[in-house]
Amino acid sequence: MIKVDNVSKRFGDVNAVDGVSFEVPEEETLILLGTSGCGKTTTLKMINRLIEPTSGSIYIDGKNIMEQQPEALRRGIGYVLQNNGLFPHYTVAENIAVVPNLLKWDKQKTEKRIAELMEKLHLDATYLKAYPNELSGGQQQRIGLARALVSDPPVLLMDEPFGALDNVTRSKIHAEFKALDELKRKTIIMVTHDVQEAFELGDRICLMDKGRIIQSGTPADLLFNPVNDFVKEFLKEQRLLLELKTITVKSLWHLLPSNEEIKGSGSGILVGSKSDLWVTLERATILKPHHLHIIDIEDKEAKTVSFESLMSAFYQYKKESGHE
Missing domain, CATH: 3.90.1280 (CBS domain Like)
Structure with missing residues (x-):
């Protein structure tokens, strides 16, 4: 579904992303894992052309993204941000309806889809008239996810989606995330620096450092067949917990x-x-x-x-x- 082929991004003299390649099969969740500044968010943003690559090619469903209009490309991709990216002056209903309105859905279709997602994400319909600042962090994050899912895009990009949440809320949303039928039909790329989150939610993990992929594989691959000392050290502190969960x-x-x-x-x-x-x-x-x-x-x-x-x-x- 997604193919990233030898993609690089330079900012002046800095190689933020350096010759990155990976493929994500349909309905797989791939995690881009690494510390701040390793190039994972830049890689993610190049997939929906929020950042243009310096070199290399990116394909979604066999089509080169550079041959498509950025606006049309993004309408077919769900995008979830760490700070949820909700418009503060829009109600919850208006926030979720942004993409359906761009796609010129009729009002009844939009309202039906919003109601469906609110139920699936365990959000009461009374919140539809509320504004983002009236909601908790976990509720805001669910609304951000609903907005990304509302048009049922085949691809979902998630940039540190749960990073701003407390541990209890994050754990609860992780469980909901894994159980949500909407997400089981998606091809997902998620960025995180949280090792436990990567192991819990990812089918495969790309561990990045200094703009390059150090190792790509299943959580078990990284744990039991690390390619070098960097991978071992990166997982060292949480090794026992990761083993028990893997x-x-x-x-x-x-x-x-x-x-x-x-x-x-x-x-x-x-x-x-x-x-x-x-x-x-x-x-x-x-x-x-x-x-x-x-x-x-x-x-x-x-x-x-x-x-x-x-x-x-x-x-x-x-x-x-x-x-x-």
């Missing part, structure tokens, strides 16, 4: 005992094989089960293991991967 119970299946004898008695909990270890540990902390019933629906298998066996398999997995 490794699924299914990944450990071959390391879990098939017929473990569980000593003592007590209640157990059901765990899906697709659950990551972080979610499993959270449930175990709250429910304090005596054992875990792990179900693999796809392969129609089941195992009953102790918590100790699960953690032992986790450390064995790390050892096999060379990251004990």
Whole structure:
């Protein structure tokens, strides 16, 4: 859906983006991750021509973006900013209706679509007459997302969309983001400097530094097959948490005992094989089960293991991967 081919951007003597190339298949979420000044936002803005590239080519759905009018190009792309970019003198309804009005939708169609998105984003219809400064940060961010989604564009660009939110609100919106059916049909490129956010929301990650892509791959690729010391150091501080959120119970299946004898008695909990270890540990902390019933629906298998066996398999997995 999106192809960035050897794209560079110079500002005077500064190479802000230096020969960047990547492809994003349809309905994939790609995260551009890195520290401030690494070139990720400049890369994003070149995709909808808010910044013109110095060299290289960018294609969306097989069409060169430089052969299209910028205004027409942007109407087919959803764009979400960190500070939500809402017009302060417009009501919520007027903010969401900006693109439908440019596309000359009739009033009934616009109102129906806005009502649909308000419901999906858990926003009460009474907010439609409110102004942005009357809303919380989380509500404003949801309105910004609604405005980007209203015309149902195939591509969504997001520049630090949750960066201004507090941790509790951000965590809640992350969960909504992953569950929202509207986003499962989109090809998404998101910029963030938040490592946990990148690992939680991205199908693939491009880790950038000094205008270049250092490594591109799945979260597991970056964790367990880092290409150099920069990648290792970038993830070092949060490594254990990232491992727990990246490794699924299914990944450990071959390391879990098939017929473990569980000593003592007590209640157990059901765990899906697709659950990551972080979610499993959270449930175990709250429910304090005596054992875990792990179900693999796809392969129609089941195992009953102790918590100790699960953690032992986790450390064995790390050892096999060379990251004990």
